[in-house]
Amino acid sequence: MEAQATKRSIKGGEFLIRETSAEEIFIPAEFTEEQKMMAQATKDFIDKEIQPVRDKIEKQEGTIVPDLMTKAGELGLLGVSIPEEYGGLGMNFNTSMLIADVIGETGSFSTTYGAHTGIGTLPILYYGTEEQKKKYLPLISSGEWKSCYCLTEPDAGSDANSGKTKATLSSDGKHYLINGQKMWISNAGFADLFIVFAKIDDDKKLTAFIVEKTFGGITMNDEEVKLGIKGSSTRQVFFNDCKVPVENMLSDRENGFKIAVNILNIGRIKLGAGVLGGCKEVVNYAVTYANERKQFNTAIANFGAIKHKLAEMAIQTWITESASYRAGQNIDDCIADLIADGMEDGQAKLKSFEQFSIECAIIKIIGSEALDYVVDQGVQIYGGMGFSEDAPMARAYRDARITRIYEGTNEINRMLMVGMILKRAMKGELNIMEPAMAVAKELTSVPSFDMPDLSKPFAEEKEVLKRLKKAVLMVAGKAAQTFGPAFETEQEIMMNIADMMIQIYAAESAVLRAEKLVSIGGADAHKLPTNVAKVYLYEAAEKINKAGKDAIASFTKGDEQKVMMMGLKRFTKSNPVNVKELRREIADHLISKNKYAL
Amino acid sequence: MEAQATKRSIKGGEFLIRETSAEEIFIPAEFTEEQKMMAQATKDFIDKEIQPVRDKIEKQEGTIVPDLMTKAGELGLLGVSIPEEYGGLGMNFNTSMLIADVIGETGSFSTTYGAHTGIGTLPILYYGTEEQKKKYLPLISSGEWKSCYCLTEPDAGSDANSGKTKATLSSDGKHYLINGQKMWISNAGFADLFIVFAKIDDDKKLTAFIVEKTFGGITMNDEEVKLGIKGSSTRQVFFNDCKVPVENMLSDRENGFKIAVNILNIGRIKLGAGVLGGCKEVVNYAVTYANERKQFNTAIANFGAIKHKLAEMAIQTWITESASYRAGQNIDDCIADLIADGMEDGQAKLKSFEQFSIECAIIKIIGSEALDYVVDQGVQIYGGMGFSEDAPMARAYRDARITRIYEGTNEINRMLMVGMILKRAMKGELNIMEPAMAVAKELTSVPSFDMPDLSKPFAEEKEVLKRLKKAVLMVAGKAAQTFGPAFETEQEIMMNIADMMIQIYAAESAVLRAEKLVSIGGADAHKLPTNVAKVYLYEAAEKINKAGKDAIASFTKGDEQKVMMMGLKRFTKSNPVNVKELRREIADHLISKNKYAL
Ligand SMILES: Cc1cc2nc3c(=O)[nH]c(=O)nc-3n(C[C@H](O)[C@H](O)[C@H](O)COP(=O)(O)OP(=O)(O)OC[C@H]3O[C@@H](n4cnc5c(N)ncnc54)[C@H](O)[C@@H]3O)c2cc1C
Numbered sequence A, B: 001m002e003a004q005a006t007k008r009s010i011k012g013g014e015f016l017i018r019e020t021s022a023e024e025i026f027i028p029a030e031f032t033e034e035q036k037m038m039a040q041a042t043k044d045f046i047d048k049e050i051q052p053v054r055d056k057i058e059k060q061e062g063t064i065v066p067d068l069m070t071k072a073g074e075l076g077l078l079g080v081s082i083p084e085e086y087g088g089l090g091m092n093f094n095t096s097m098l099i100a101d102v103i104g105e106t107g108s109f110s111t112t113y114g115a116h117t118g119i120g121t122l123p124i125l126y127y128g129t130e131e132q133k134k135k136y137l138p139l140i141s142s143g144e145w146k147s148c149y150c151l152t153e154p155d156a157g158s159d160a161n162s163g164k165t166k167a168t169l170s171s172d173g174k175h176y177l178i179n180g181q182k183m184w185i186s187n188a189g190f191a192d193l194f195i196v197f198a199k200i201d202d203d204k205k206l207t208a209f210i211v212e213k214t215f216g217g218i219t220m221n222d223e224e225v226k227l228g229i230k231g232s233s234t235r236q237v238f239f240n241d242c243k244v245p246v247e248n249m250l251s252d253r254e255n256g257f258k259i260a261v262n263i264l265n266i267g268r269i270k271l272g273a274g275v276l277g278g279c280k281e282v283v284n285y286a287v288t289y290a291n292e293r294k295q296f297n298t299a300i301a302n303f304g305a306i307k308h309k310l311a312e313m314a315i316q317t318w319i320t321e322s323a324s325y326r327a328g329q330n331i332d333d334c335i336a337d338l339i340a341d342g343m344e345d346g347q348a349k350l351k352s353f354e355q356f357s358i359e360c361a362i363i364k365i366i367g368s369e370a371l372d373y374v375v376d377q378g379v380q381i382y383g384g385m386g387f388s389e390d391a392p393m394a395r396a397y398r399d400a401r402i403t404r405i406y407e408g409t410n411e412i413n414r415m416l417m418v419g420m421i422l423k424r425a426m427k428g429e430l431n432i433m434e435p436a437m438a439v440a441k442e443l444t445s446v447p448s449f450d451m452p453d454l455s456k457p458f459a460e461e462k463e464v465l466k467r468l469k470k471a472v473l474m475v476a477g478k479a480a481q482t483f484g485p486a487f488e489t490e491q492e493i494m495m496n497i498a499d500m501m502i503q504i505y506a507a508e509s510a511v512l513r514a515e516k517l518v519s520i521g522g523a524d525a526h527k528l529p530t531n532v533a534k535v536y537l538y539e540a541a542e543k544i545n546k547a548g549k550d551a552i553a554s555f556t557k558g559d560e561q562k563v564m565m566m567g568l569k570r571f572t573k574s575n576p577v578n579v580k581e582l583r584r585e586i587a588d589h590l591i592s593k594n595k596y597a598l
C-alpha cells in the first residue's frame, strides 16, 4: 500500500464528489507578509530590470537574457523552491506560485524563468541524490548556471516516451554516451546544464541524466523563429557521443518518463499561476486604453460592449487565480501531512503533486484559455492599434498562444484528467462509483421536493454546484460503464467530460473564494467577488449543460437518452442572473480604478 | 417613395420573418462555367505568381507588391466588377465574391487586392460622374494605377464621420486644399490614387474626393509594423495643402459619409468571401499535417480530438461560404430587379447593397470569426510546429486577426445589424412588428399540438429554424418595446440579439444549401453537407438559447421573465444530434481526401 494523504488534507480529484467549505480553501487575501514582500521584491526586479529592456529581450540581444537570469539569481528569485541547505529560500509551493504569477507579466522572460526554475531545477531537487543536489542546486539557485530540460524530440512530442535519443555505457563502464536530437528546448542557447531524457540500450522507457555543457558533444541549431515569446531561447539540441559520467544518471534506470510526468504536473499548475501576471497586465492596458480612447464623443470604456469585455477579462483572471492558489495550498497541505507521517521531504512533494495531478491539468487549461481570451479581447479593445506591434497588445497576443501547446497540449491535459479520474475510481482510491450510482438511481426516482435552506450567503450557489457535480457524475459514470477500456477511443466524449470537470473546479473555487471573503469582510465590501462568482457559475452551468448534452447525444439512445437528458436539465438548472448588470458593476469598478482591481 | 426591390427578389433583413425555400437560394454548385473559368484563372495566377514569392511579399521587397498588382490587372482580375466600357470585365457581384474567395488564400495580398478593387475602386464606380469614371476606372482596372482609401484618422476610427481633415476652396475657386492626417491606409505606400474623405469648411459631414498622387502635398510615414498581413502596405498619410481640382469632388458635398457607409457594406460581404480562401488553405494544411504527423504510433488524424477540430474547421468554412454566396446572389437579383424597374446601373447596385446591409454585416462577422477559429485550431493541430514561423500556421494566425477589426469592428457591425433591423421595422419597411406581436401572444396561449409534416427531407430542421426565429423576434420585440430609443445604451443586449440573428442566418443558409444539394443529387451523394447543416443547426439553437437567456435575464423580471424563459425554451428546443458521429464522418472524408473537400 502506498502512503496516502489522509490527515487534514483534501485528496486530489475529490472536488468532484466532496462538498468543500469556504474555510477549507486558501485565498490570495491570506498571503502572509513574508510572501507579499517576496512578491514585491519580484515586482521591483521586473519594473527595474525587465520592463525597460523588453524590446532588447525580444531580440535576444547579446547576453541580455542570461544576464538577467543571473541578476534574478542574485536576488534569490531562482531559489524560491530550493531548500536553504542548497542555497535556496526554501519557501512553500504556493509562494513559488505567487512568484510565477508576478513574473508572468514579462512574457518571454517568464518562459525562461519557468524553464530554469521548473523543469530545469525540480528533477534534480526531487529525484537527485544528495551528491547531485549538493553539486548542482546551489549553482542553479544562484543563477551561476542556467539550466534547461531536453525531453521533446522531432518525432516525440505529446508521446514523449517514444523518444529515440540513446544512451550507451562506455566500455570502461564510467560514462554513458548520449546520441540523439532534441527539439524546442527552452533556454538551450545559453544553458550550462541539461536535463536529458534518453533510452539506455534497448530500454522501453526513458532514463534521465544530468548533463553539463562542458561534457562535450553538444551542438545546436540557430534560434527557432517563433510566433511569440521571441525573447526566450528555443533551439534544437544535438547530442553526439556526449560523455556523461554514470553518477549523473538521475534516479533509476527507466524512471525517466515517470520523472517527466511528475515534473510536468508541477509545470502545469505553475503555468496557471504564470499566466496571471500576463492577464493582469493586459487588463491594465485595456482599461487604461478604454478610458483614454474616445470615439463618438465619449471614452470607449463607456460602451456596454467594452464593459462586457473588461468585466469578462477580469473574471477569467480572477477565476484562474482562485483555482491556482486553492490547489497550490492543497498541495502544500498534502506535503505537510505526508511529512508529518514521516515521509522524506522530496518524496512527500512528489507524492503530493501526483495526488493533485487532475487539478494541475485543470489549472493549466483554465489558465492558458483565460490568457488567450484576455489577450484576444485586449487586441479588440485597442481596435486598429491592437494590430500594431508598436502597441503592447500584439506581442501579448503572440506570446499567449504558446500556453495551450506546451506543458502538454490542452487536448492531452483534458484526456489525462479524465483518464486519471477513472483510473482512481477503478483502483478505489476515489470513491466516484458510489455517488455516480446514486445519481443514476436518482434519475429514475421521484425528484425530491425538499427545499434546502438557502438563507445563508452562497447557499444557493452551493446547491447549484452540488447539482452540477451530479451532472458530471451522471455522464462520466455512464460513459465509463458503456465503454469500459474502449473509452480511450471516444476522445470527443472525454473532452466533454473534461470540460464539465474544469467548469466545476473553476466555479467552485470562485464561489468559495467569494464566500470566504464575504465571511471575513462582509457582503458590502465584497460585492464584486460575489458578482464574479455569480456570473461565472451561471456560465459554468450553461457550459456543463452543453457539454453534457453533446456527450449524452453521442453515446446513448432512446429512453435511456431521454432520461439522461431530463436529468441533465434538472442538474444544470440555475436561476437567471442579470449578467449584464453584474458585469457592468465589475467593469465600472475597473474603469474607476483604471486598472485590474479585483 | 424610394424605389424598392419588390419583384422576384428577396428583401434584406427579411430572413428573420420569412420562410425561404431551398430553390430560392443560390449555392456554389450553381456557378456557371464562365465563373468557374474565371476562378481557375485566378487560382493559376496565385499558384504561379503569388505563392512562390510569399516570403518576399511579406517583406514588401522592392516593388514586388505593386508589380504583382500590375500583373493582376493585366489578367483582368482588377476589373471584375468594372463595366466593360471602362475597361473591366463587367461581371456580376457574386463573381467578384468568387474571385475574392480564391484570392483569400494569399493573406496579405488579399488585403492589397481588396483595398484596390473594393474601397479604392467602387466609390468612383458608383458615385463618380461619367467623366470621372472614364478618366480613372480604366487606369484602376488595368492596374496601371493603384488606389487606396483614406477614411480613418488617428482620432476617427469607428466614428469615421468625426474626421478632422479639412478641405477649403482656393481663392480662385478652382481647387480644394486638403489638410489633415489619415491613418491605417492600406496600399498607401505605392498608391497613385487616393479616395480621400474630408470636411469642407465647417461642414458636419464628410465629402469625398478623388486625389491623384501627383496633385502634391501628400507625404507619409514609414510602413506600420503590424501583427500580420505584413505584406500589405499600411501607412499614415499626411495632406498638406494638397491641391484637388474642384471637379474631383466625388458625388455631392457632405455625401461622403454615406459613400463610406455604402462602400463598407460591400467591403463587409466581400470580406466574408475573402476569408474563404484562407480557411480552405488552412484546412488543407491541417488535414495534411494530421495525416502525416504520427504520435503514439498513429497519425494524429486518427484521434477523435483532432477529428473534432478538422470537422469543425470545415463546418465553419462551409457555413461562411453558404451564407456569403446566398446573400451575394440576393444582391445580384435585387440589382437586376431595380434595373428592370428602370433604375440606373450604379444606383441600382448601391440601393441593393444598402438593402442587404444587415446580411453584409452578418457575413463580415461570420467570416472573420470562422477564420479566427480555423487558424487557431490550425495552430493547435500543428502542436509546437504551430508556433514556428517556419511552418504555415503562425502566419495564418497573425494574418487572420485583422478581419475582426477592419471593415467596421465586429462590435460595430453587431450593433449596426440590430440598429438597422429596428429602424426598418419602425419605418414599416420590414414587417417585423406583426410577427413579433404574434410570438408575444403565442407565449401566453396554449402551445399548439399540431404536428407539422416532417416526412420531407429537412422538414424537421426547417421547423427548428421557424421556432428559432420566434425566439429572436420575442427577445428583440420585447427589448425594442422596453427600451425604445434608449436601446442604444443597452449594447450588451444588442449584442445578444445580434448573435441570435447571425446564428439564424448562418444556420438557415446551411440547411437550405444542404436541402438544395440533396434535392438535386440525392441524399446519399450529399450526406456530408447534411451532416454539416445538422451539426450547425444544433449548435446554433444552443447559442440562440444562451444569448436569449442572457438577454432576458438582463432586462426582464418576475412573471414576465418566467414566461419569456419558458417561451425561449420552447422555441429553441431541438432534438439531440449525435454530433460526435456526424463530425467524425465529415472529418473522415477530409482525411481520406487529404484536403478540404466539402
Ligand atoms: C516555444 C516552445 C518551447 C518548448 N520548450 C520545451 C522545453 O524546454 N523542453 C521540452 O522538452 N519541450 C519543449 N517544448 C515542446 C512541447 O512540450 C511540445 O511542443 C508539446 O508537448 C507538443 O508536442 P508536439 O509539438 O510534438 O505536438 P504533437 O504531439 O505532434 O501534437 C500535435 C497535435 O496532436 C494532438 N495530439 C497528440 N497526441 C494526441 C492524442 N493522443 N490524442 C489527441 N490529440 C493528440 C496535440 O494535442 C496537438 O494538437 C517546447 C515547445 C515550444 C513550441
Ligand SMILES: Cc1cc2nc3c(=O)[nH]c(=O)nc-3n(C[C@H](O)[C@H](O)[C@H](O)COP(=O)(O)OP(=O)(O)OC[C@H]3O[C@@H](n4cnc5c(N)ncnc54)[C@H](O)[C@@H]3O)c2cc1C
Residues within 6 Å of the ligand: A293, A295, A296, A300, A303, A304, A305, A306, A380, A381, A382, A383, A384, A385, A387, B115, B148, B149, B150, B151, B152, B156, B157, B158, B159, B183, B184, B185, B186, B187, B226, B234, B402, B405, B406, B407, B408, B409, B410, B411, B412, B491
Ligand atoms: C491593417 C489595417 C488596415 C486598414 N486599412 C484601412 C484603409 O485602407 N482605409 C481606412 O480608411 N481605414 C483602414 N483601417 C482602419 C480601420 O478601419 C479601423 O482600424 C477600424 O475602423 C477601427 O477603428 P479604430 O482602430 O480607430 O478603433 P476604435 O474605433 O478606436 O475602436 C476601439 C474599440 O472600441 C470599440 N468601439 C468603438 N466605438 C464603439 C461603440 N460605439 N460601441 C461599442 N464599441 C465601440 C471597437 O469595437 C473597438 O473594440 C485599417 C486598419 C488596419 C489595422
